[in-house]
Amino acid sequence: DPAPGVAAAREHLTRMTVPPGALGGVADLGVRLAGLAGTCPPPLPEPAVVAVFAGDHGVHARGVTPWPQEVTAQMVANFLAGGAAVNAFAATVGAEVQVVDVGVAAELAPAPGLLPRRIGPGTADMTAGPAMTRDEARAAVHAGIETARDLVVAGNRLLVTGDMGIANTTASAALVAAFTGTSADQVTGRGTGIDDATHARKTAVVAEALARHEPDPADPLAVLAAVGGLEHAGLVGFLLGAAALRTPVVLDGVVSGAAALVAAALAPTASHAWIAGHRSVEPAHTLALDHLGLAPALDLGLRVGEGTGALLAVPVVTAAARALADVATFDAAGVTEKNGGDAP
């Protein structure tokens, strides 16, 4: 039997003044929100906040991207000054932006909107050894759990994942390969738009890391420590924390998708709280979504990261909840049902 909220939502959908089935993916989202809340209509998922987990990567030294490592800290400053794409998109949908420093190489000055949860100055090079110790990975996961808790305690009812970290699509590719059983060739994408030579080098680096660690998905924390990033670890905790608080969380692109694979391996039922915001152009993202069984709300060819794609899905999530709360039933609205009896 479905959960109480799920059954109530499905039943209510048959009485709403909408043709049966016509709400498509929006109805599916509404049912999921009702199931998560255990009641129908589910509470409106407002206000929303995007948590942008930021960290640096030792594998940057291997030449996997033409962007200098200091861009991570520079972009964090840009987020805090309100000048990045995530700020523009968050303003559009009425979401707050919080940046979580889990491991930016440069020391960051305290600032409004910056949550200091620094575990260290970035990861080590995954091709020379594990990117993190098991303790570091665990500490970053805890920082993410705390972030979810803090943001929900502050009154937020919808969480959104974001990320910043030069070279973090390399770590994402390795994580996705480990959890989906795919190869470096299949998972390694163009990231910020790298050229063929850099893409070949990046693919070889991912293959080298996988060969060195032979990551075992049965020990998800070990995989995370071996080839993940501190922002991945923070997102793992954020996703687990949101689920524990029965608060829906909208996933952004490949970095969030890679973190979700780790989190699902640690706690399979947690994925009930997760909504795929969009499909990025990174090949590893589609592999991750398919493995997780999540259908993305949007497919706009984005590959910005930061939480941008997920933010654009926030109104879709809100509309799903609002439809269940606000749309009149045929009876209440005095609308005649179709001939031929019951809705399917």
Added chain:
Amino acid sequence: DPAPGVAAAREHLTRMTVPPGALGGVADLGVRLAGLAGTCPPPLPEPAVVAVFAGDHGVHARGVTPWPQEVTAQMVANFLAGGAAVNAFAATVGAEVQVVDVGVAAELAPAPGLLPRRIGPGTADMTAGPAMTRDEARAAVHAGIETARDLVVAGNRLLVTGDMGIANTTASAALVAAFTGTSADQVTGRGTGIDDATHARKTAVVAEALARHEPDPADPLAVLAAVGGLEHAGLVGFLLGAAALRTPVVLDGVVSGAAALVAAALAPTASHAWIAGHRSVEPAHTLALDHLGLAPALDLGLRVGEGTGALLAVPVVTAAARALADVATFDAAGVTEKNGGDAP
């Protein structure tokens, strides 16, 4: 050479603190908005209003749907009472709802939010003769032009199309077949979710109408009069009026797509103002979008009509404009550009 706004937007996109090309379809939308406005950044497309054109259809008598014709007027009352899906979605994105009566069979009492632009009590049966006279079709087009003008004069900066009319996917299918050169089998969909027998009857009715009128796309007004609906005609004018006012308009599903084919045949350059909000599950909608060369922002499996899918795309359109206005350049934000020189 591209228009001034287009060139400025493309140049600005290379300097924004986003990896080149990473904004995907959102960047494309921003460029289109800048081209329409003739300047970059384009004005923010706020506030938004959805105009729900409502009309009835003589072809309803042929048994193309199990929904009684009076549901059109009942749903209009539901819109005006705030109880329909279009109201829930409009509230989510901060849009106003206006209903335009271009030809509901029942007489509607005056009400706030209802624009009385009634041409007649619905169309005639397209399988027995033309659905409208040429003068009726022209009058409904004019009503749509006036609606666009009135809503822009009232301060709206983004228009959204909506529709209500039991049996209007039948008329839409016939219009799409006429303008795309496809057959009744290819264009006739399930509408509100009809069963196999009704679908077969509906397909035969569309084929019969096409055989009777042999609509000639070189005379778009004649095609509209022969097999269209009054709400299609109103939408044709709305789309032309929006374009003449250089105001972007977000298209909803198959009814809007069919109207857009008529409008594009009358004035090909008008499509510069049109943004495809979503892809509905109706097969004729995809045929119409492909013919128009419009890429839908969302693909959520919706088939509600009313403007619902287009409303969910409003934040994507707003984000596209806001990104061009608000995102800092590399220089201004002090963010280092990637090694290896210029952005592509």
